[in-house]
Amino acid sequence: xxxxxxxxxxxxxxxxxxxxxxxxxxxxxxxxxxxxxxxxxxxxxxxxxxxxxxxxxxxxxxxxxxxxxxxxxxxxxxxxxxxxxxxxxxxxxxxxxxxxxxxxxxxxxxxxxxxxxxxxxxxxxxxxxxxxxxxxxxxxxxxxxxxxxxxxxxxxxxxxxxxxxxxxxxxxxxxxxxxxxxxxxxxxxxxxxxxxx
Numbered sequence: 001x002x003x004x005x006x007x008x009x010x011x012x013x014x015x016x017x018x019x020x021x022x023x024x025x026x027x028x029x030x031x032x033x034x035x036x037x038x039x040x041x042x043x044x045x046x047x048x049x050x051x052x053x054x055x056x057x058x059x060x061x062x063x064x065x066x067x068x069x070x071x072x073x074x075x076x077x078x079x080x081x082x083x084x085x086x087x088x089x090x091x092x093x094x095x096x097x098x099x100x101x102x103x104x105x106x107x108x109x110x111x112x113x114x115x116x117x118x119x120x121x122x123x124x125x126x127x128x129x130x131x132x133x134x135x136x137x138x139x140x141x142x143x144x145x146x147x148x149x150x151x152x153x154x155x156x157x158x159x160x161x162x163x164x165x166x167x168x169x170x171x172x173x174x175x176x177x178x179x180x181x182x183x184x185x186x187x188x189x190x191x192x193x194x195x196x197x
Contacts, residue, residue, distance in 0.1 A: 045168045052167055057178060060162045063092045064182035067104060068158035071191070072184035079123070079196040082106065086125030093162070101163040103130045109141040110154035110192045117141040117149050123197030130161040133179070144181040154192055158182045 070085050071077060089104055103126035111117045119135045134157050135141040149155065162178040 049166055049168050053164065053176075056162065056164045057180075059093050060160050060178045061180040061182070063089060063098075063104075064158045064160040064180040066092050067106065067160070068156050068182040068184040071106060071158070072156045072186050073188070074186075074191065075188040076193065077191060077195045082123045082125070082195055082197050086123075089125065097165075098162065099127060101128050101165070102126045103128045103161040105130065105132045105134070105159040105161075106197075107132060107134045107141070107157045107159070108154060108191050108194075109134065109143060109149070109157055110190070111149040111151060113151055117143060120154070120192045121194035121197070123195065126161075128161065128163055130159075132159060133181075134159065144183060147183060154186065154190055156184050156186060156191060158184075 067085055067089070071082070074081060085106075086104055089098060089102065093102065103124070106123045106125075108120040108122075109117050110120045117140065119132075119137050119139060119141045122132060122134075122137055124132075133142065134144075143149070143155070144157065147155075158181065160178075160180050164176045164178055166176075
């Protein structure tokens, strides 16, 4: 066997194998599936996480609105009324983990005469204690959205804090503190007397 045959024979075998592989389409679907599956899983998990995060934002805002509106409907409110309103907080939120990761602060802000708005009273509920961004009792109040009160006006402000924990921690590894407020004017009474919370 000549030296040329030693080199050309393996090359012919390799080219024959290459031609057969080029025309053989078996397993193409499996390879395509193996390539696309991680991308599809990433889209599915990422889309689910974004949906849950957006839902938590909506529910936190809805809860703040519901709590402030419920209190604003009272003519005079007691601590047991506040306790009842806070007890349904997790149901308004739509999930059980609000009891462990949520906190509600209810504040009455009033203005008498030409003085600056002052925090008349506050009630707090939940297990994830937070500090009110509105202010402390008998001190000047900072209303959300640069809201200004007319003389002798008062409002009820609900602040809801919710610690969102991602379902898929690989997509959003950091817990996020959601914060929403709602402001309502009392309908039947001034609600400036402390309910004793």
